[in-house]
Amino acid sequence: MKQRQIMVNQTQQNKSRLDLVLEQSGIGRWELILSDLSSYRSLRHDIIFGYSSLLPKWTYGMFLEHIIPEERDYVDKKFQEARENKTDWYLECQIMRKDGEIRSILVSGGYTFDINGQTKAMSGIVQDITELKQVGINLLRQSAELESLFNALPDTYFRMMSDGTILDCRTQNKDKLYKNPQSFIGQRMQDVLPKKIGKIFQEKIEKLSQVNKFTAFKYELMLNSQVMHFDARINIIPHNGQLICVIRDVTEEVKSKESLADSEQLFRSIFEQAAIGVALISAKEGKFIRINQRFCDMLGYSVDEMVNEKHFTELTHPDDLLNSIGSREKILNGSQREVTIEKRYIHKNGHIIWVKLTISPTWQVGEQPHSHIVVVQDITKRKKNEEKLQLLARVFSDTHEGIMITDANQVIVDVNPAFIKITGYSHEDVIGKSPRILSSGKQSSQFYAQMWQSIIEHGHWKGEVWNRNKQGVLYSELLNISSLTNDDDEVTHYVAVFSDITSIKHQQDKLNLMAHYDVLTNLPNRALFVDRFHQSIAHSKRTGHQLAVCFLDLDDFKPVNDNYGHEAGDHLLIEVAKRITSCIREEDTVSRQGGDEFAILLNDIKSASQYESTMQRIHQALALPYFIDGIQHNITASSGITLYPLDDGDIDTLLRHADHAMYQSKLSGKHRSVLYSPDSDQRIIEKNLQLEEIEQALANGEFQLYYQPKVNMLTGDVFGVEALIRWFHPEKGLIPPLDFLPDIDGTSLECVLGDWVINEALQQLAKWQLQGIELEVSVNISSNHLHSPSFFSVLEASLAAYPSINAQFLQLEILESSALGDLNTITNIIEKCQKRLGVGASLDDFGTGYSSLTHLRSLPINTIKIDQSFVRDMLDDPSDYSIIDGVISLTKSFNRQVIAEGVETTNHGLMLLLMGCEQAQGYGIAKPMPAEDLCSWLKDYVPNQRWLLCGNKQLNSKESSIEIFTLITSQWRNRFRNKILSPPEDDKPWPNLNLKECHCGNWIRLKIQEQLFDKRSLLQLEQAHDDAHVIAQEIQHKYQSGDIKSARANLIAFELAFNVMGDITSILNT
DSSP states (O other), X not given: OHHHHHHHHHHHHHHHHHHHHHHHTTEEEEEEETXXXXXXXXXXXXXXXXXXXXXXXXXXXHHHHHBOHHHHHHHHHHHHHHHHHXXXXXXXXXXXXXXXXXXXXXXXXXXXXXXXXXXXXXEEEEEEOHHXXXXXXXXXXXXXXXXXXXXXXXXXXXXXXXXXXXXXXXXXXXXXXXXXXXXXXXXXXXXXXXXXXXXXXXXXXXXXXXXXXXXXXXXXXXXXTEEEEEEXXXXXXXXXXXXXXXXXXXXXXXXXXXXXHHHHHHHHHHHHHOSSEEEEEEXXXXXXXXXXXXXXXXXXXXXXXXXXXXXXXXXXOXXXXXXXXXXXXXXXXXXXXXXXXXXXXXXXXXXXXXXXXXXXESSOTTSOOOEEEEEEEEOHHHHXXXXXXXXXXXXXXXXXXXXXXXXXXXXXXXXXXXXXXXXXXXXXXXXXXOGGGGBOSOSOHHHHHXXXXXXXXHSEEEEEEEEEOTTSOEEEEEEEEEEXXXXXXXXXXXXXXXXXXXXXXXXXXXXXXXXXXXXXXXXBOHHHHHHHHHXXXXXXXXXXXXXXXXXXXXXXXXXXXXHHHHHHHHHHHHHHHHHHHHHSOTTSEEEEEETTEEXXXXXXXXXXXXXXXXXXXXXXXHHSOEEETTEEEOOEEEEEEEEETTSOOOHHHHHHHHHHHHHHHHHTTSSSEEEOOGXXXXXXXXXXHHHHHHHHHHHHTOEEEEEEEEEETTTOXXXXXXXXXXXXXXXXXXXXXXXXXXXXXXXXXXXXXXXXXXXXXXXXXXXXXHTTOOXXXXXXXXXXXXXXXXXXXXXHHHHHTOTTXXXXXXXXXXXXXXXXXXXXXHHHHHHHIIIIIOOEEEEEEETSSOOOHHHHHHSOOSEEEEOHHHHHTXXXXXXXXXXXXXXXXXXXXXXXXXXXXXXOSHHHHHHHHHHTOXXXXXXXXXXXXXXXXXXXXXXXXXXXXXXXXHHHOOOOXXXXXXXXXXXXXHHHHHHHHHHHHSOTTSOOOOOOXXXXXXXXXXXXXXXXXXXXXXXXXXXXHHHHHHHHHHHHHHHHHHHXXXXXXXXXXXXXXXXXXXXXXXXXXXXXXX
């Protein structure tokens, strides 16, 4: 028993020593009593499970609870298997310590037996292997990574002995080995490789053993029939002295470098020799890093002036700078890999260079931008060509002239919009057709033959042609045809450019009619009368028969015109014209000279009784009663006659003699004819005395020039004056020009006085110039003066006497009647004065004489001056208004300036402005004044504000037309009202009360024809106008009947009627 106790004690001691050893080793011990599954364990055991001290109790169940859930069943299964089989137990698992930390442990155990050989308990150890586990994992990972590295790298690895004997070899591509690995393992590297390469290896290995450092070198080897390039590195393994040799195939790298070198050389060659500009620009600064010579040549700079000196913004046109910066930003921010733009550079000398510029980056996607390359192509020539083509296209599409292009076979290939508008044919209607579809048939085949002959010989033709539009309506065109040829001088196309001149033709016909016939009576006017006179003179010379020139003036016509109005007077003149015409033969001519004066040509006069009987019939016919609007009028006529060639003179002389005889008729009691007698012409004696007196007055300095200002109503500027002669007689005082100028007509004194006027005007111009006044001065030039042989030389000498004067400030005003002479002579004189002396020329009193379009188009005049006789009555007389409108249209057609004289009121000026005439003179602006008064007048002059306001308005055709209607309506209204409010003894004339001839009525009827306004509104306006006339006629009847008070009382109804017209007028333009 004692012996057993000793053994037990000994056993306990052994366990304590074992626990101590295990504790120091970090290993816990455990023992499980199988009978009750109670346990014993060491302190380290509980520490491993996260307890700081030994727990009072520990069971197998507590053990399982510390096993992580996913391994718990596995651990229990192993334990139960070991218990049933009574085998040892060994496993690794993971536990969750008390603090929640996961640790890896190693658990092992076995059975213990009692003295009877029965299993008593299971005991074992537990060890925390977390760190050991991690070390193993790391070793495994490193080993795997190293293996992966070997497998991933393209290099070949040799492990060798210090003498070069190959121990091992690793490679991804055995094709790149000189021999199969099985054939060289155990051999020296220097023996395996070719002798030359082997020697290199031998030297490198020997050197490595001496310096104990790695060595690197390159070598070439022929493999698979091609030269391969390799990099070799040999190093010593420190712990065993073995060698590691790493060999890399650098064949592709060598080839790439060689290719890159070739590419760089090619790029350098292309860069420098390229026909286009190339430059490298820094991404950050925007400066030129590198640039080729072509780019520099484009901009005029040297390479040194550009590289690192110029910023691209300095060379870019300001208008293109924003686009250039934006395009560069797209490259820099990576939104685009390439941008192409067209922009302008500024050449060194300042001119513009157009370029096509392509910007590309030199960095790869994801890299930091460092520079970009620009390729520049000079497209200046192309741009200029494009601009020319665009201009030609705009000209083709936008010009108002029609354009037709045909091929060499005269087949239409293209037409412009103006062609379509003028002809009415669409593009599809004419393409592929012959221009003959426009033919009107009015031109003969000979006309076209001559036209094509001109085109063939000279390459072009110009003329007027009548064609027919798509609707069949004839139109006149001014046509210019040119042929286009190729480099071989072969005709490829014909180009026809034409403008519709139908309206000008109609205007020409209208003006031709106005130029040759009196508007009121339809009798030949003075111009046609002169033409007939020349024909009659030629006829008289051929036949030897006499020609009677008669001048007739109505007696007591003025009272009819004044008391019964212009309308009655006009009716009377029309009837007079009819009666005279009925009394003469078809070959004779009667002409209205103006007012109530008529001239008559009687041809083939063989005896006195012949012209006497004709004039007697005329006088008897004119003395018969006239019934106008139910009122009887009785008038007579006085006439004078002179006979050619007994009275041998020109037309002016013969008419003047007949006029003198007519005055003798009036002095003799009127209602008779008197034959002119040179021997008894007291007027001739008086004329000679008058000429002597005028000549003496010129010598005594009794003449003086007055100046009447001319203004631009649109701007208010005073741009010139007209020089007008005045005679201040020491005894008679001021003698009007009309009292002495007719006496010098056709005499040498007329030229002398004309030269004096020019010289005085130039002298005054010089004085004004010194005062800082620059005005155009116009002087009147008579026909006789203009045709005089010395006219040009005297004018030239006068200008030379004042060298400081600009000759352009002198304007020659040539009376329209002066154009009755030889056209070529007049043209040559005027052109000579303009081209050699620099003076201007204008046609004065236009409309009163020979208003021939042919003469107007040919005469080199700058300005047309509308005669005051038309301007004065333009607000009342529709005929005068029509003449002025025609003249203004005519001046625009022939590109002439126009000025109106006789502007007496603001409304006259407004009407002219609305009609398109901006320049004017007249008493409504200023009366003629001495030169010394003009300076103060200019200083105090205030432009007419209503004219300026009218000029500043941007009126369309409708608005202008309404303004004109308002003016003529206001004029008619005011004249009628003033007449009614004036005393009966006042001699104020009546406005036109005839509905058919009223200016307002004419306007309304014209607008209905033009269809410019709403027809319904115009018809309402016409009715309101007719109502106003009815009221006006009732008031006139009362006034003429002596019921003045009642007439004036009815003015209220008259005003209301006009207010209705005003209301309708105000809505016309809506």
